[in-house]
Amino acid sequence: MTTPLTVSHLAGNYHPLPVVLTDGKGSWLRDSAGVRYLDLLAGYSALNFGHRHPAIIAAAHAQLDRVTLTSRAFDHDLLEPFADALAHLIDADLVLPMNTGAEAVETAIKASRKWGYEVKGVAPDRATIVVADGNFHGRTTTLISFSTDHDARTGFGPYTPGFRVVPYGDAEALAAAIDETTVAVLLEPIQGEAGVIVPPADYLPTARALCDRHGVLLVADEIQSGLGRTGSTLACDLVGVRPDLVLLGKALGGGVVPVSAVVGRRDVLEVLTPGTHGSTFGGNPLACAVGLAVIGLLETGEPQARARELGNHLHARLADLVADGSIVAVRGVGLWAGFDIDPGHGTGRELSERLLTRRVLVKDTHGQTVRLAPPLTIEQADLDWGLDQLVDALHRPTAH
CATH class of the missing domain: 3.90.1150.10 (Aspartate Aminotransferase, domain 1)
Incomplete structure (x- = not known):
């Protein structure tokens, strides 16, 4: 075991185990x-x-010798193939590439709200999203606004409004929280940070039925649970549920670069038009090369x-x-x-x-x-x- 430095210039927002x-x-x-x-x-x-x-590293090496970043001001030759492959893997219409998991969640929140205003007809600035306690969707100011983790939340107010927190796994509480202002229900199919909490088998199917009944989007955060971890491509597959939006990250980057994506319905993601959302690095050539290698591994099953x-x-x-x-x-x-x-x-x-x-x-x-x-x-x-x-x-x- 290695000895840590006695003087560090690294900000202390982590408490790692003592190994280098x-x-x-x-x-x-x-x-x-x-x-x-x-x-x-x-x-x-x-x-x-x-x-x-080996397959992921080979793809990264090959792309490093070609081009690594173009920004989204221009297209590159792997962007459409990446989107096409990921859409087919998840059985979705459109792919919006980003970088980190938190960015994917923020993107889904924006898309859900805009869809709620433009398609569902919610009154301006009244949109609400139902979330679960014990959630972990990231640590941006918006995302910690509906966290129930004391350490992640405390000291970072004022908090972003527009979220209703209900007990995880409680379908009755979820139903009671939905009203005419609700545009989305955002859930982890299995809560990772909370301790790998698996909800009752009927919870996600009931959430899907509630969303269908009330014209609400079901958004599944599969950033930790997705891409093979649970024995299926998505954890939602285990209970036969198809979300309107799926959030992917972590494994999509193959441990090489941060890659995330929001994958889902065309009519939802099409509300994000040029100028309304973006990322300089989202969908960059290196990320797409690595992502395609990851998708290739998953396609074999x-x-x-x-x-x-x-x-x-x-x-x-x-x-x-x-x-x-x-x-x-x-x-x-x-x-x-x-x-x-x-x-x-x-x-x-x-x-x-x-x-x-x-x-x-x-x-x-x-x-x-x-x-x-x-x-x-x-x-x-x-x-x-x-x-x-x-x-x-x-x-x-x-x-x-």
């Missing part, structure tokens, strides 16, 4: 002292295909199948830990899990630190919860080794 990583391949990383670590976090799903996947198969194995092993009392509860689907530890085993942060000494990388959230999101390319033997280290860390606070 220098290179990685597949599911493994190495620090500056040459120690290898198994990555069971995968950049919060940004590294669904592992570190330096292999990453989704691996997530299903290895996810079943992961959850079976975690269920054993619940049964023997090693952990309190576990949630998730596919290669994605959040588990809660008894305070007698320490906090989630302390468990993450103990796993670090055992050369396994995970991250805590909300005190007693630890999240697991291995690369979809992980070998089962490596996954089992990592889970063995988890068992050891739960029962033996000091690594041997």
